[in-house]
Amino acid sequence: MPNKIKSVRWTEDRSLSVVEGDALDPGPNELQIQVASVGVCGSDLHFFRGDFPPRPGIVPGHELAGIVSAVGSGVRRVSEGDLVAVEPLLRCGHCRFCLSGDYHVCSERGLIGENRDGGMSEYVNVPAITAFKTPQGVDAELGALAEPLACSVHGFAKAKVKSHETVFILGAGSIGLTALLAAKACGARAIILARHPHQQEAARRLGADEVIADNEAGESRLSELRKSQAIDVAVETVGGKGDTLLKAQLMLRPKGRLLLIGVFSIPNVSVNPLHLALREVELIGSMTYAASDGRADYEIALNVLSDYAEVARTLVTHRFQLDDVQQAFETALDKSSESIKVHLNPALQA
Ligand SMILES: [Zn+2]
Ligand SMILES: [Zn+2]
Known part of the structure; x- marks a missing residue:
């Protein structure tokens, strides 16, 4: 040395x-x-x-x-x-x-x-x-x-993600993409919402079962998934100042789990309390590993x-x-x- x-x-x-x-x-x-x-x-x-x-x-x-x-x-x-x-x-x-x-x-x-x-x-x-x-x-x-990756491994363990389940990941930055890897490792079906084309490509490379773009076509696909009650676990990975926690919540089937991995920089964000109570959605906070x-x-x-x-x-x-x-x-x-x-x-x- x-x-x-x-x-x-x-x-x-x-x-x-x-x-x-x-x-x-x-x-x-x-x-x-x-x-x-x-x-x-x-x-x-x-x-x-x-x-x-x-x-x-x-x-x-x-x-x-x-x-x-x-x-x-x-x-x-x-x-x-x-x-x-x-x-x-x-x-x-x-x-x-x-x-x-x-x-x-x-x-x-x-x-x-x-x-x-x-x-x-x-x-x-x-x-x-x-x-x-x-x-x-x-x-x-x-x-x-x-x-x-360990941040997602920790969150997925807390949310008890199972191999027959479908996970919806909101965000395809490095946390969203490592969450995708964690979902694959659980054997779960992984659907990811990605804003930028290079993130969409990266998600496909990592083996996403479905990549949804953050545009009008993506919006109509999200509404289909909502109606068919396809999403067991929704994972928020963006944080910051937006309404992404609410957006992730609204994707869930009854009794679904909402996993919060993203780091928010504002003290309060919205959830829909009636949706949460009526469907008995579980909100799971997760920090590091x-x-x-x-x-x-x-x-x-x-x-x-x-x-x-x-x-x-x-x-x-x-x-x-x-x-x-x-x-x-x-x-x-x-x-x-x-x-x-x-x-x-x-x-x-x-
Ligand atoms: Zn870090
Ligand atoms: Zn201590």
Whole structure:
């Protein structure tokens, strides 16, 4: 490991800069990882656009995988040279939620890449508990996709999606498309509503049973599906400020489940209470991933990536070096770039 390493850091004026710093040895129960792949996430873009202020000085990046380059004292489960994907949740480790595997709702919950330095760096130190060895056929690029995919794996487990059911996914950004992959892995029939042509294409590549465009023809198809009570589970993946939760709700058959994965930036959105009560629709909130059922969602996501490696990789549409981080964020933000998942590959650096 070199003494000096390159990292992307948020600056005081909320922009990104590439800076050189000292490489630190991992502390007790920590690992040092040589980052090979790190995704630009929608939540990183919130900071980039200025929706929320980032913490100045912090290295962003919570969708990461790489090679363990050093281990601190007390680390046993992984060794130097292992390829690992990082589940970026920080937690206290002692509260009742942490102890039951629900560490994603720990009151001391934090995120690697927001509350401590993340993966947009040549090397990063992380708690050893966050590292998952990748299974056969899952390289660092696929390993970094475990983060968005695990959000859907968690939600689908909460919604108890079964293989004979039909899932309607509203939105075909990287969360919507990873939800599609989760639906395929459940064996469910997957129908997805996609706004942009490149997202529609991506959904077809991933094996969507039906892709509905966000236009007039799409609207009439949606009304057919509503009338035939075809949708068992509706998944909202867009969030933001729109009425997409209501739109997803209204697709459901009686006794259907409405799964909320998208992150809304406003405090209140509409549901139709009469529709919800009359049909006994179940509303299921879902946040990140955990190990609530005795097995980590991250591990399941990594196995799904191993099973669907070839199609999953098509989600990564753009790859940049660390020095080109500005361009990477702009590409991720600009839908006309036809980007789905933009990755930085710090190991590509000279
Ligand atoms: Zn993310
Ligand atoms: Zn806790």
